[in-house]
Amino acid sequence: MIEKRxxxxxxxxxxxxxxxxxxxxxxxxxxxxxxADRRLFAPQIAYFEGRANCLxxxxxxxxxxxxxxxxxxxxxxxxxxxxxxxxxxxxxxLLVGQSMGGYVAQVFDGLFPGRSRGIVSVDSAPLGRGxxxxxxxxxxxxxTRMFRLYPWGTLKRxxxxxxxxxxxxxxxxxxxLAGYEKxxxxxxxxxxxxxxxxxxxxxxxxxxTAALVLIVGELDRTGFIRKYNELWSARTGLPIRWxxxxxxxxxADNPVAVNAIIEEALGGN
Numbered sequence: 001m002i003e004k005r006x007x008x009x010x011x012x013x014x015x016x017x018x019x020x021x022x023x024x025x026x027x028x029x030x031x032x033x034x035x036a037d038r039r040l041f042a043p044q045i046a047y048f049e050g051r052a053n054c055l056x057x058x059x060x061x062x063x064x065x066x067x068x069x070x071x072x073x074x075x076x077x078x079x080x081x082x083x084x085x086x087x088x089x090x091x092x093x094l095l096v097g098q099s100m101g102g103y104v105a106q107v108f109d110g111l112f113p114g115r116s117r118g119i120v121s122v123d124s125a126p127l128g129r130g131x132x133x134x135x136x137x138x139x140x141x142x143x144t145r146m147f148r149l150y151p152w153g154t155l156k157r158x159x160x161x162x163x164x165x166x167x168x169x170x171x172x173x174x175x176x177l178a179g180y181e182k183x184x185x186x187x188x189x190x191x192x193x194x195x196x197x198x199x200x201x202x203x204x205x206x207x208x209t210a211a212l213v214l215i216v217g218e219l220d221r222t223g224f225i226r227k228y229n230e231l232w233s234a235r236t237g238l239p240i241r242w243x244x245x246x247x248x249x250x251x252a253d254n255p256v257a258v259n260a261i262i263e264e265a266l267g268g269n
Contacts, residue, residue: 001019010071013084016057026267028048028055028266031057031098031104032058032062035062035159035192036173055085057084059104070187074104074196078110092115094120096120098123107199121212128207129206148182148186152182155185156174163249164253166253169247214229214233214240215261217249
């Protein structure tokens with residue numbers, strides 16, 4: 001993997017891409033969740049590099065893609081992702097999005113229908129307005145206010161433990177959180193949930209056109225992720241692929257199981 005940069009004119013996005021991509025191999029694009037960065041997908045990169053062409057980014061205001069003003073939308077993220085994929089010659093990618101990364105993948109599919117071969121939703125949720133109660137949407141932009149009540153050390157520890165169930169998954173999340181200051185983390189979290197609320201209210205990305213795979217950690221207790229995925233499954237007829245021993249970062253908690261599902265979505269390549 002080689003690190004590259006894309007200047008959006010508002011800030012720089014840092015990403016990694018397979019060096020010397022092979023046209024005979026499929027593309028997999030990994031999209032980390034809110035406050036996480038490309039390290040979240042280290043177990044997937046280690047497995048798929050050489051089997052597929054890989055691209056993973058630090059989303060704006062995350063990881064090395066800082067500083068970056070918090071004035072972007074989910075649509076901005078999807079369009080910037082499209083520019084990066086154009087620059088790298090990415091064709092028919094499988095989009096693997098964890099949590100907020102899954103929302104980016106769905107918006108990308110809505111803006112560029114037919115461009116991706118599929119979406120693997122990892123502990124994410126649907127964007128259709130009909131899945132959400134009004135009070136849930138109203139609470140989304142304010143759900144992170146409680147974060148400011150905790151000492152930063154406590155917040156980092158509880159966040160790592162809440163997102164991951166395994167020692168390996170918690171170590172990845174702890175290393176990521178160590179790079180933030182408390183105020184930056186709280187502002188980024190609040191912005192992310194506000195972006196999500198805006199997109200859900202628009203109801204413009206309710207039904208992805210790309211083939212969809214639903215992955216949820218058996219131990220995921222984040223918000224209403226389980227409920228939303230059960231509704232998503234019931235309405236689409238798609239099965240939920242429950243990941244044993246995994247919480248919200250199921251790809252880090254049980255990479256063997258998640259990697260097998262991603263490989264299956266690639267058609268066994």
